[in-house]
Amino acid sequence: MANSPNDLTTLLNRQLALYADDIVADVEEAVKEVSQEGVDKLKARSPRFTGSYRKGWRVKKVKKKYVIHNKTDYQLTHLLEKGHAKVGGGRVAPKPHIALVEQELIEELQRRVIEAVDR
Template sequence: MANIDLANEIARTLAEYSSDVKRGLDNAKKEVAQDTVKRLKQTSPKLTGDYRKGWRTKKVKTAQVIHNKTEYRLTHLLEKGHAKRGGGRVSAIPHIAPAEEIAIRDYIEKAEEVIRG
């Protein structure tokens, strides 16, 4: 009987730990996504301001997706640069890649904190 009680207690404790980790990782994802949106709103190029104001985050299944809702067609053109119609090139304005690197680093730190407890 004691072995069954011990096994049940271990299973209950592991289930509780895994649900705590899952909840903590979900919160970390949401926090990092919101911080990244704020960072992108500050560092994005500003001509009219619509592009800068368009950054949003949304939950898709278990992931947090960051996207530009208003001027989504410009993200690649501004980040990578593009050819002009009459010849020549428009230089790139990298603003997404640096924010992504910071977001990855922040998420890893928060995930390690959650897992350690």
């Protein structure tokens, strides 16, 4: 039992810190899982020419952030997503695949963070 207001404050601060630590751990795990799901979705939805571009998607942890990138054919990501000019004139149509997956990942991560806070 708390004997004084200071004891109660200390106890309350300790419990809030434990709660915050649990939420941080749950959110970090959710970010890691959602990042890997994003890589899997990009591998499934990327345009297929030789297969190298499709197979090149990776997730990498940089400090405290997870970065999804194409390790093998990073030069093609913008060209395929947005389209580009042809050498003899005209344009190559865009094949949007990254933005769609990005939006799905944002929604999924938001859902998981809300779940973590509610628990």
